Amino acid sequence: MIRVFVPGDAAALSVGADAVAAAIREVATALGHAVELVRNGSRGLFWLEPLVEVERGGQRFGFGPVRAADVASLFAADFLSADRHPLALGAVESLPWLARQQRLTFARCGIVDPASLADYEAHGGLAGLRRALAMAPADIVREVTESGLRGRGGAGFPTGIKWKTVLQAEGPRKYIVCNADEGDSGTYADRMLLEGDPFLLIEGMVVAGLAVGAEKGFVYVRSEYPHAFRRTEAAIASARAAGLLGADVLGSGRRFELEARLGAGAYICGEETSLLESLEGRRGQIRFKPPLPAIQGLFGRPTVVNNLVTLATVPTILANGAAAYRDFGSGRSRGTMPIQLAGNVRHGGLVERAFGLTLAEIVEEFGGGTASGRPVRAVQVGGPLGAYWPTSLFDTPFDYEAFAARGGMVGHGGVVVFDDTVDLARQARFAFHFCAVESCGKCTPCRIGAVRGAETLDKVIRGADPDANIALVRDLCEVMRDGSLCALGGLTPMPVISALDHFPEDFDRPAQACAAD
Amino acid sequence: MDGPAAAASGAAFDAGAVIEIAERLQGLEGPLLPILHALMDRFGHVDERAIPVIAEVLNLSRAEVHGVVSFYHDFRRMPAGRHVVRQCRAEACQAMGGEALAADLERQLGVSFGGTTADGRVTLEAVYCLGNCALSPAALVDGELVGRADADGILARVAGGAR
Structure with a gap:
């Protein structure tokens, strides 16, 4: 029986992976080949999707991108045992794009069968949890603190400190909440893990529960990820059936229950207090802080709210020890970061590396420049609230402090590439527009500022008194940055100001005759 | 429920089905979003007439339920196209x-x-x-x-x- 892998990841499905899988099954049956088809997650080399892999002698050989129409010729070229077909890529692990990565959190993604807990365990899964089960809660927290792990959702807050606060908070009931409301454009790391290695998240959440004394967790998945949500629910059901979740976690006598919940199309629910409101069944409006969610979170109880990647990194830290994780990275940014290359990029996909790669290495060496073949003009790093940067800043190392020092942020690790056809005045306007669409409405700088910002940039774009209107926009940005209650209003100025600072020529528009003026 | 066509015309509203869904899910912690998603799955939209029904089951005010339905982009008030x-x-x-x-x-x-x-x-x-x-x-x-x-x-x- 030869094992053939065709990803069941949503991105692979979006370019025809199901049809490829069906064709392989059909032709294999017709030709009498005994093939076991595995629907793995994605390796994250999206320009090669659907990436079909064949296991020969314990090694996996890749073919891609494969269309259903290629399947007959793959069999004709005997792809089950030879690499003669033009789509042959050779041993997948040796592809330079993968070989140059340091996959810790994504070590299994794209490799294992994400529906199989046995496969997860056979590839090193549950080692971290088994170690944690033998540790005192404070020791688990100390391990996470010493690893240097910081929140991968964008804020970069030290995870161990958050956990320690929840551990020390008194209360009969505590919660672990996974923020899988991955709304930043240019990011898909959470989605890939939910679809490609969901037991990793479950393990991380159980460890978090042991560490702080919580017996219930929620995974809040955005509704734009219907496929990932189904995978998550299936994995939770399997974990419960296998005793990884429930009243007696792995026979330890410890309890941890987990529920997946679906968002409803609100970017603001990626903000932790809005997410908690939403889980409680209310409008996703942010809460004042303090009190911190760690003290009064879900239903007023002490709550750990962590990004999915943060929680999914915990099992690796517990399995290999804090020092092994902390040894990766640069400065105060320890460990690895899953960087997601997106937009107009030739080789788009997931690059997990220790902090410290420069933007040039990410965009040019991994990304291979633009998909359009035109010059790179700008990147936006860190989602819709991240800065637009020109190539002159490409020497910036990917690390929390280095980005902040230059007026940007690493955010959740998304890098969106634009070629020289981009109009940064329009991108700046979009930043305001997006804020207006997604504002929860609680604070005035965000609710009103976003609308006024878009209107004012419209005037700039049609050349109406640009100097005065740009000054007004800068002033407005200051108000939004300093006066908003949360990061949506507070950071919307970042893409706007960075576009103004680095691409002033795009705001220097000829006046257009316009009756409305 | 008289089928999707009737729902789309706005002619039929099955309060019994809404009560059944709301009562089935009300035991969840924070049941409102799961209930609204279940209505979306079943009917394709959240009918105005469902709001007081849900409010009654969950012991909330109609305004609270309306506020939630109207806040989220996903909850349609009218049926979508095919x-x-x-x-x-x-x-x-x-x-x-x-x-x-x-x-x-x-x-x-x-x-x-x-x-x-x-x-x-x-x-x-x-x-x-x-x-x-x-x-x-x-x-x-x-x-x-x-x-x-x-x-x-x-x-x-x-x-x-x-x-």
């Missing part, structure tokens, strides 16, 4: 011609974003990120993710009169 195209309008898709695709879809369907074609065939909506940013532009067509989307491909998927 097909729903949700095109990503966010940055990674903009970088790959997403705005031109949006204009193309509006022109070919003869409808603006947020609207439904006159024949009730297609609802066109904006969405901000589908997590397919390395294969942009992306769209969700009747719940199926499409990568490297173009207008012809999307329109071919919604060409039929029914799903």
Whole structure:
């Protein structure tokens, strides 16, 4: 029986992976080949999707991108045992794009069968949890603190400190909440893990529960990820059936229950207090802080709210020890970061590396420049609230402090590439527009500022008194940055100001005759 | 429930089904969103008449339930077209011609974003990120993710009169 892998990841499905899988099954049956088809997650080399892999002698050989129409010729070229077909890529692990990565959190993604807990365990899964089960809660927290792990959702807050606060908070009931409301454009790391290695998240959440004394967790998945949500629910059901979740976690006598919940199309629910409101069944409006969610979170109880990647990194830290994780990275940014290359990029996909790669290495060496073949003009790093940067800043190392020092942020690790056809005045306007669409409405700088910002940039774009209107926009940005209650209003100025600072020529528009003026 | 056609006409409203869903889920911690999602799955929209019914079961005010229904982009108040195209309008898709695709879809369907074609065939909506940013532009067509989307491909998927 030869094992053939065709990803069941949503991105692979979006370019025809199901049809490829069906064709392989059909032709294999017709030709009498005994093939076991595995629907793995994605390796994250999206320009090669659907990436079909064949296991020969314990090694996996890749073919891609494969269309259903290629399947007959793959069999004709005997792809089950030879690499003669033009789509042959050779041993997948040796592809330079993968070989140059340091996959810790994504070590299994794209490799294992994400529906199989046995496969997860056979590839090193549950080692971290088994170690944690033998540790005192404070020791688990100390391990996470010493690893240097910081929140991968964008804020970069030290995870161990958050956990320690929840551990020390008194209360009969505590919660672990996974923020899988991955709304930043240019990011898909959470989605890939939910679809490609969901037991990793479950393990991380159980460890978090042991560490702080919580017996219930929620995974809040955005509704734009219907496929990932189904995978998550299936994995939770399997974990419960296998005793990884429930009243007696792995026979330890410890309890941890987990529920997946679906968002409803609100970017603001990626903000932790809005997410908690939403889980409680209310409008996703942010809460004042303090009190911190760690003290009064879900239903007023002490709550750990962590990004999915943060929680999914915990099992690796517990399995290999804090020092092994902390040894990766640069400065105060320890460990690895899953960087997601997106937009107009030739080789788009997931690059997990220790902090410290420069933007040039990410965009040019991994990304291979633009998909359009035109010059790179700008990147936006860190989602819709991240800065637009020109190539002159490409020497910036990917690390929390280095980005902040230059007026940007690493955010959740998304890098969106634009070629020289981009109009940064329009991108700046979009930043305001997006804020207006997604504002929860609680604070005035965000609710009103976003609308006024878009209107004012419209005037700039049609050349109406640009100097005065740009000054007004800068002033407005200051108000939004300093006066908003949360990061949506507070950071919307970042893409706007960075576009103004680095691409002033795009705001220097000829006046257009316009009756409305 | 008299079937999707009746629901779409607004003629029928099955309070019993709403009560059944609400009572089945009310034991959850924070049951309102799961209840509203269940109504969306069953009826395709959240009927105005469901709001007091849910409020009664959960012991909330109608205003509270209305506030939640109206806050979230996902909860439709009216039935959608027979097909729903949700095109990503966010940055990674903009970088790959997403705005031109949006204009193309509006022109070919003869409808603006947020609207439904006159024949009730297609609802066109904006969405901000589908997590397919390395294969942009992306769209969700009747719940199926499409990568490297173009207008012809999307329109071919919604060409039929029914799903």
